[in-house]
Amino acid sequence: MGIIQYWKSVFKKKKEIKPMPKEVDPTRVCRSLDKLVPELKIIAQKMILDLKHHNIPAKIFETSRTIERQSYLLGLGNTKTMFSRHLEGSAFDVVIYDEKDKWTWNYEKYAYIYQMIGVIGVYKHGLEWGGNWNTFKDYPHFQLPRKKG
Numbered sequence: 001m002g003i004i005q006y007w008k009s010v011f012k013k014k015k016e017i018k019p020m021p022k023e024v025d026p027t028r029v030c031r032s033l034d035k036l037v038p039e040l041k042i043i044a045q046k047m048i049l050d051l052k053h054h055n056i057p058a059k060i061f062e063t064s065r066t067i068e069r070q071s072y073l074l075g076l077g078n079t080k081t082m083f084s085r086h087l088e089g090s091a092f093d094v095v096i097y098d099e100k101d102k103w104t105w106n107y108e109k110y111a112y113i114y115q116m117i118g119v120i121g122v123y124k125h126g127l128e129w130g131g132n133w134n135t136f137k138d139y140p141h142f143q144l145p146r147k148k149g
């Protein structure tokens with residue numbers, strides 16, 4: 001069947017079109033700590049407690065990603081790589097929320113809060129922080145360091 005015939009058949013059968021399976025929906029954000037590797041899951045749980053303890057208005061926004069979502073984010077320019085550690089469950093993003101209780105990606109305005117979270121992630125939990133990267137600053141991003149040797 002050619003592509004034209006295919007689309008004609010799709011339009012004819014409009015009501016039968018199934019919604020996109022949620023596993024491949026690239027707009028879907030996974031926040032489950034269970035999708036992280038066990039070592040990082042434990043650190044993530046500790047970091048959540050740290051954020052509460054220090055009254056830092058932030059939450060884990062995203063943990064693991066599908067290839068579909070990574071490619072979608074690359075298209076939006078929100079990431080610079082298809083080799084993200086999110087794909088293997090070795091990274092999570094911590095995003096702060098503002099006075100109106102909304103997620104915010106305004107790093108300039110909330111730089112001091114992102115710095116605080118960065119300090120906790122790096123010095124308390126030994127994570128790599130995207131805010132320390134030279135090429136592309138990714139302030140919400142934390143990942144396990146690669147094992148040496």
Ligand SMILES: [Zn+2]
Binds near residue numbers: 138
């Ligand atoms: Zn990230």
